Amino acid sequence: MSGNPRIKDIAERLGISQASVSRALNDKPGVAGNLRQRVLEVATELNFTPNLVARSLMGARTLTVALVVHQQAFPVSSDPFYFVILRGVERALALAGYHVVLATVGDGAIQADHLRAVRERRVDGAILAGPDIPSALVLSLMQRGLPLVLVDNALERTALDCVLCDNLQGARSAMEHLLWHGYRRVAFAGGPVSWLSTRERREGCNDALRERGLEDLRLAVHEDATTVLTGIHAGRELLDMEERPDAVFAVNDAMALGVIRAAREVGLRVPEDLAVVGFDDISMAESAHPPLTTVRIAKETMGELAARRLLELIGEERGTTVPVKSIVGTSLVVRASCGCAEKGT
Numbered sequence: 048m049s050g051n052p053r054i055k056d057i058a059e060r061l062g063i064s065q066a067s068v069s070r071a072l073n074d075k076p077g078v079a080g081n082l083r084q085r086v087l088e089v090a091t092e093l094n095f096t097p098n099l100v101a102r103s104l105m106g107a108r109t110l111t112v113a114l115v116v117h118q119q120a121f122p123v124s125s126d127p128f129y130f131v132i133l134r135g136v137e138r139a140l141a142l143a144g145y146h147v148v149l150a151t152v153g154d155g156a157i158q159a160d161h162l163r164a165v166r167e168r169r170v171d172g173a174i175l176a177g178p179d180i181p182s183a184l185v186l187s188l189m190q191r192g193l194p195l196v197l198v199d200n201a202l203e204r205t206a207l208d209c210v211l212c213d214n215l216q217g218a219r220s221a222m223e224h225l226l227w228h229g230y231r232r233v234a235f236a237g238g239p240v241s242w243l244s245t246r247e248r249r250e251g252c253n254d255a256l257r258e259r260g261l262e263d264l265r266l267a268v269h270e271d272a273t274t275v276l277t278g279i280h281a282g283r284e285l286l287d288m289e290e291r292p293d294a295v296f297a298v299n300d301a302m303a304l305g306v307i308r309a310a311r312e313v314g315l316r317v318p319e320d321l322a323v324v325g326f327d328d329i330s331m332a333e334s335a336h337p338p339l340t341t342v343r344i345a346k347e348t349m350g351e352l353a354a355r356r357l358l359e360l361i362g363e364e365r366g367t368t369v370p371v372k373s374i375v376g377t378s379l380v381v382r383a384s385c386g387c388a389e390k391g392t
Contacts, residue, residue: 057089110145112136112172112357113165117179118151128299128327128346129176132198135350136174143358145171152184165193172357174198174350178242179272194360196353201243206370208360210353214244217342217377218251218296221324224340224379225294226259228386230322234266234292236281236302238273245269248298248326266292273298278305286313286321293321294385300325300332300341307335307384318386328380338382349375 058065071078071086114136116129137147150162165173172194197209225233238245253263268284270277285292297303303325310321317323328343352373381387
């Protein structure tokens with residue numbers, strides 16, 4: 048047989064209709080068990096590979112899920128947060144016979160053919176990870192009926208399935224630790240105020256302050272992204288204030304590392320002159336100098352929960368389920384940047 052085998056070839060070999068072959072290959076009802084087995088045997092014998100695009104257009108499953116992230120989340124060498132989430136997604140999907148494709152979005156532009164495949168519903172569902180995924184894209188995919196799960200993000204007015212970390216409690220525990228050290232001029236280095244993680248982490252800090260009868264955070268700056276570079280910018284601004292902070296809570300580890308660099312630029316030592324705490328516990332946090340005190344998120348768990356929930360949505364009729372919000376706990380990892388002798392992880 049020349050060329051790639053087709054459903055027609057399997058049907059001719061067995062003397063049955065192409066519709067019966069399609070139902071058997073896609074695990075649909077209406078095919079006897081022994082016939083389904085024969086179809087699978089012949090498909091294997093002929094090295095049949097289904098055309099995933101055609102299957103999608105027919106309403107069948109592609110066994111493919113897209114993970115959509117912002118282009119700034121990669122390369123993973125600068126901030127591997129979403130790469131670890133991807134590992135969790137892949138692990139859960141593999142158990143169900145699915146595989147994942149990565150799609151990135153930028154400032155209003157399609158960055159990869161995979162995102163076009165998502166828009167055209169050539170995947171069974173999508174996990175959209177990060178607070179910088181445009182809401183317009185999320186709503187557009189939702190209106191197309193594509194099963195969706197958000198990670199590290201939630202829409203303000205539209206309920207969608209999402210997986211979040213406990214931003215409030217994580218930030219509260221970090222601030223409580225700084226207050227325990229005796230720091231009172233604590234500054235906040237944050238990302239965009241439109242991001243849920245930024246708002247909740249700042250609020251968690253303020254909760255800890257209020258519990259002790261202290262004022263809300265007064266020293267704060269917000270950047271348009273949460274990278275090492277924006278952390279340097281935030282650190283410079285904070286350290287140039289007339290009332291210089293004695294500690295900085297950064298909204299994520301990348302920014303915390305940037306704040307440490309900014310402190311060194313002006314001759315300050317961390318933690319002797321300035322304590323710094325981050326959030327996420329990325330791989331570089333432990334190897335930083337000094338090692339970074341931070342809030343650990345179970346990132347692989349977030350990925351696994353998102354993938355499992357998406358598989359549930361793929362298997363359900365549209366509109367038959369209530370959106371689920373999953374909250375993953377956090378834990379404070381005490382290292383040296385806060386002024387403690389490192390206690391390990």
